[in-house]
Amino acid sequence: YQVQVDEAGRPVGAEALLRWKCPGRGMVSPAEFIPLAEESGLIERVGYWVLEEVLSQIAAWQARGDELSELAIAVNVSAKQFHLPSFCSTLMGILEKTGVSPRLLKIEITESALAFDLAMVEGTLRTLRAMGIRVSLDDFGTGYSSLGYLKRLSLDELKIDQGFVQDILDDPSDAAIAETILALAAALGLSAMAEGVETREQFERLVRMGCERFQGYFFGRPVPAAEFARLIEKATDEQKRVG
Secondary structure, three states: OEEEEEOOOOEEEEEEOOOEEEOOOEEEOHHHHHHHHHHHOOHHHHHHHHHHHHHHHHHHHHOOOOHHHHOEEEEEOOHHHHOOOOHHHHHHHHHHHHOOOHHHEEEEEEHHHHOOOHHHHHHHHHHHHHOOOEEEEEEEOOOOOOHHHHHOOOOOEEEEOHHHHHOOOOOHHHHHHHHHHHHHHHHOOOEEEEEOOOOHHHHHHHHHHOOOEEEOOOOOOOOOHHHHHHHHHHHHHHHHHHO
């Protein structure tokens, strides 16, 4: 789980990130094994296992009734899983099984999920949002970047890809793209989150641009659930002392 914060550095959520701990190779990136899961037909089983694991963890945190219980957790869903006719009904079943409030779940999809029948995609998005689940468009600007779909689809958030954030201080083009995405999100009534923020200077530049949500190593690396809970408890205690 990697923490997500607001412009004051307060935790507002997290992204659940999948890693494969292979006995022979160590930690394997999802960039390697997710395409294999899709090609082999295993992505449905893997994807639903991830959703059930994450929602079970959210349920445990929700039961605490403290600051941790209020954090929304984002889960990446592959395009192939997102397009399954059973996706929404299966997700609803997992929510009911775990007892998790849908407002604590955010589904992240990439632009590749939109390179499909837009009417079908919009139907899935509307169903998810009617369930109370927020939807974020990940890696915005790096894939199927047709702006026409933004006005047709029910989205809640755009995520500024880390590729634009990394050189935001040195590359005027990356800075201009990040600022344009923020302006576009604001004009469409969407929230925006910058990912891959690694330095205070990047964070401060994005704040000046009007960004209000952030994720990256500057705020915290992805950590197991127990360690994430300790980090949130520590952050909460520090905020209380400052306040």
